[in-house]
Amino acid sequence: MASDSFFEAVKSRRTYYQLTDDSPISDKKIHEIVDNAITNVPSSFNSQSTRVLVLLGEEHKKLWGEIVIPIIKSVAPAEAWPASEQRLNGFKAGYGTICFYEDPKDVAKLQEQYPLYADKFPQWSEHTNAMHQYVLWTALELEGFGANLQHYNPLIDEKIAATWGVEQNWSLKSQLVFGTPAGKPYDKTFKPLEERVFVHGAKE
Ligand SMILES: Cc1cc2nc3c(=O)[nH]c(=O)nc-3n(C[C@H](O)[C@H](O)[C@H](O)COP(=O)(O)O)c2cc1C
DSSP states (O other): OHHHHHOOOOOOOOBOOOESSOOOSSSSHHHHHHHHHHHHOOGGGGOOOOEEEEEEHHHHHHIIIIIHHHHHHHHSSSGHHHHHHHHHHHHHTSSEEEEEEEOOHHHHHHHHHHHHGGGHHHHHHHHHHHHHHHHHHHHHHHHHEEEEEEETTTTTTTHHHHTTOOOSEEEEEEEEEEEEEOOOOOOOOOHHHHHHHOOOSSSO
16 A cells, blocks of 8 residues: 555654663764655645754753753652652753744744734644654654653743754754663553544445
């Protein structure tokens, strides 16, 4: 079937929390995968509003060890910190992080160009960004990585921007953490399809 290999990839994408900092592929290949996603994933009105910051190896460790962990520690209630610290160290243990952004300039341009949809463009920008996240999550796992999706924005935005020269006004949406899997995904349950899929007009 034409879609079989595509759905093999879709089904095999899962959330992996236990990761090591080994990489099954070269950094050049990672860069190529990111370029491919950025080039080919669609965007609202072809706005191409998504930006990515890819942090590998030591830069990944810096993100979690020097930025996210201290910031979360400074705001976490003392009793919650040990569990948070363990979780955050799990992300630090990986090989890389992709930070996904939207450039508000591209969104504003669309709002000016198409005032009729002005109130919708921010939502479609979120959709655009999510499509990039999904494609890269799936592609990295096809290459042998495990990955998980995190959201420590906006607490970490400013420090990241200052550290890696990211435009201050880009809006950080999520952080995709990846590394070699060191454990299995949890057993996932599924709601009945009858509650979620409604088809009308199908021929026998
Ligand atoms: C839009 C979105 C946001 C998510 N946010 C988080 C998050 O902040 N932290 C986290 O650990 N997992 C996050 N996840 C992962 C989901 O919990 C996970 O995908 C879901 O439980 C299904 O498991 P699976 O990824 O193994 O299929 C997110 C997933 C999606 C699609």
